[in-house]
Amino acid sequence: MELLTVALASLLAGFVDAVVGGGGLVLVPALFGVFPQAAPATLFGTNKGASVWGTAWATGQYARRVELNWRALLPAAAIALLGSFAGAWTVTLVSAGGLRKALPLILLAVLLYTLARKDLGRSHAPRFHGGRETLVAGPIGLMIGFYDGFFGPGTGSFFVFLFVRLLGYDFLHASATAKLMNTATNAAALALFAWKGHVWWHVAAVMAVTNIVGSLIGTRMALARGAGFVRGMFVVVVTALILKTGWDAFLR
Template identity: 45%
Template sequence: MPEIDLLALALLVLAGLTAGWVDAVVGGGGLIQLPALLLVPGITPVQALATNKVGSIMGTSVSAATFYRRVGPDLRTAAPMALAALVAAVGGAAAASRIPAEAFTPIILLACVAVAAWTLARPKVGRTTDLRWEGNRHVGAALGLGVAIGAYDGVLGPGTGSFLVIALVGVLGYAFLPASAIAKIVNFATNAGALIFFVPHGAVIWGLGLAVGTANLLGAYLGARMAVSGGSAFVRVVFIVVVSLLVVRLGWQTVQDLG
């Protein structure tokens, strides 16, 4: 485990707690947790990605269980989507070390801008569930979304939960609260898929991952309960705020990189 002083560890734990809360409500916690891990002296990008998955899977396990008990997500969507995402995440993790780090930020920034603009332009979307397809067409769409977002999560990960929520709302037609519930199950699977690749390759820093993960777990529990209590309207507001803040932060980082 890299040498980390007490203050740095406390800040990492705080980042994990905040990331867990954000992830449980709307997703996107990795854009808080992963940059914090990348600041650890001596850590490589692949180690940070792998260690981030340990923290994230601890949080998503708790939020998925909480949503399952209190919301009852549609397993006809969640199960095939999660399986496809898990397999795709293994492949994405294998490709992670081959993608230039400088390519990540602009890609995520463009995606976040598109998501924020789409959500703001459609204020009524996500208030109620109105599925666009039934039967095999619905399952096929869920599988396709699982493959695309699972591969992205394996490669990088931050923002996966938010992309899952907006895909479930915008493409499949779920309201924000049930979409968030399904997203947690799928996000758990994508984290597991990435770890299937990272763990045998020794990329995980376990002490650090478990410390951050414990904080992430607590944040996820609190966030899931607040999301269930607030309903789809609360989740939508938090979603817009989080994605907007991510656009600002990533935009600033892109400007600095170009400078």
């Protein structure tokens, strides 16, 4: 029953992640609820061992239907991977307590801005091309990659928002690009957790299968329904993240 519970949670997480990011909002609490005695690092590592496959699968599915500027974005993904390593190393030296309290306020600002700008992310009009796109996407990858390694909640949503706001992508293209970046940051975190021996591979393998299934469903729905659907899911997921992170930071 424990394995079945986390497998179903992983399926839902894969769906959410594929559309707009934020699958950790589902899967991480499920792992902590089902395995309360386990070391947190082991549960985080097991989560990455499953979610990296869902994000990689979603990246492949989006790439077949959504045109991405690979020449500009692959270097940015490599930078995001390095940022994630740096963030994971930094969190071993300093506490993330201050960021924990600031996060719900940052997410609230993102939500209010998105709601106020009703046209935000509805049309795809990239502001940069060629090397200039890499120059903007690279720092985004570094900053959010570092955040993912250091703390993590809402990484996919931050990627989506910044690609929409700074690069001029619509929500569908931003979500596709976020999957590429998130695959890199998840792979970096998984490598670190695996090196430290903090992955239950037998649990991660089962969750990876259901995560891919959820990712397939989410990707197909996003591609079929377009940027408006992804924007709506973005608002829902960011609202849920605000409630969850606010509870953890101020009320628990």
